[in-house]
Amino acid sequence: MGVPIFSVRDLRFTYRKSRVAAVKGIDFDVVEGEIFGLLGPSGAGKSTTQKILTRLFKTYEGTIEYFGKDLKAYGNAFYEDIGVGFELPVHFSKLTGLENMRFFSELYKKRADIETLLDAVGLLEDKDRPVADYSKGMKMRLNFVRALLNEPRVLFLDEVTNGLDPGNARIIKDLIKDFRARGGTAFLTTHLMNDVEELCDRVAFIREGEIVETASPRELKIKHGRRELRVETFENGETKMHVFPLEGLGENKDFLALLKTASIETMHSGETSLDEIFIKVTGVAGDVR
């Protein structure tokens, strides 16, 4: 593995006025150049973890190192380095998209070209409309532009494709891949398995504040996946499902017998989807799109 950008050890956090911890002693590294996904069901602690890493919450226990130095030792210059995409829209609704971006952009030393970014997410034509008139998906795309204003080294994205139609989700995902191709590192939280499968180099599953597994999507599939054949037959007036392992299928007596005798309706080979792995690992149903 490459250079760890963030090293998180035994991180714990409890909201004030809350009796249970939202994050209960988690460990992980985010490595330079990778897209790291924090994946888990609603309420698992994903946004909380992101807010701790972006220093919005400072009262955590455990240690976080950013480039080998305690995160708490950094001043506000830390924010020159990172870009944050929030879960919800973060704009002055009476200002236009462009006015919003200009205002935030001026606060950084490094400044990406705003119109190029707006164009990339398909908002250039709407740049002079007040954000109040934007649709939810447009606001989320503007959030993404907001996160890229300072040409960050590390990008934090909380549910970045939430509320986007498939076309726009595609655009954003491609932009995230471009970001990685230019050497950027991304920390992504999501409960959408499609995003993970397509984008993440590594994922950590978080469940009730604890990380239950860290691996690459491929490793997960190999570990939890089963290669199998599902056959649906029609017998005695009802549809029945039969499942056979792909290994040794040609010698599988039950399968061969079924082929000869049954009336087959459908036949599919399949590997376990990440959705099934999500449910298996976290014990909760994820969202499918």
Next chain:
Amino acid sequence: MSDNLLKLLKGELKRLMKYNILQISFAVALLWIAVIFLIGREQATTFVPLFIFMDAALMTVLYVGANLFYEKQENTLKTLLITPSGYVAVLASKIIAAVYLALQSSVIISLAAFFLFDVQLDFLALYSAVVLIAFAHAALGFSFAIVSRDFNGLIAAVGLYMIFLAFPSIFFAFGLIPERFEAVMLLSPTHASMMLIDASFGKTVALWTVLVSTAYLAALAAGLLLFFIGPKYRENAVRE
């Protein structure tokens, strides 16, 4: 930091215009002048200080509190926290914008008072007082917004503040509360504010009253900022 303070301040002032707050504040100042015309110019010495006080104190509390709630709702407070500016500069820019707003009103009303109604006043003393009063009331506005759960809570807090602190000092100004209670009255930030404004209009206010009022308002603002708003601001801005 100071570089970003200027940019944040520019943003605040621009939004004051975009959200029509500057224009409304201007219109309210003109309205006060019209009211004085209606009441009769001989009453101007009584009412001009009162109207300036209302703008600098009560309007500032309301404006700052509402602004904080609104920006919290828009999540812009949160996104400003992840910029290199730091929250101290954000707070400072909001306070300066609020003071500017109060100063603009007091300049309009005081010029009208001087030129249209022949009211005698010490401009420098008045504007210094307005800056201090608006500063202290901006701190109060932040504090009320932080302790209130929602916008209605803020309105309730400002309402209670007016009933318990502002109205007594207005009654005092009209002689409805006996003079011997003055020392107690000074504990109210509004009363201290009234005294400073009155002094700038040449009314007889003891020097010790002016000094105590000034020190009290400055200490109140500094205390709230250092010990309440500063520690709570971040948590308040991040809370959903």
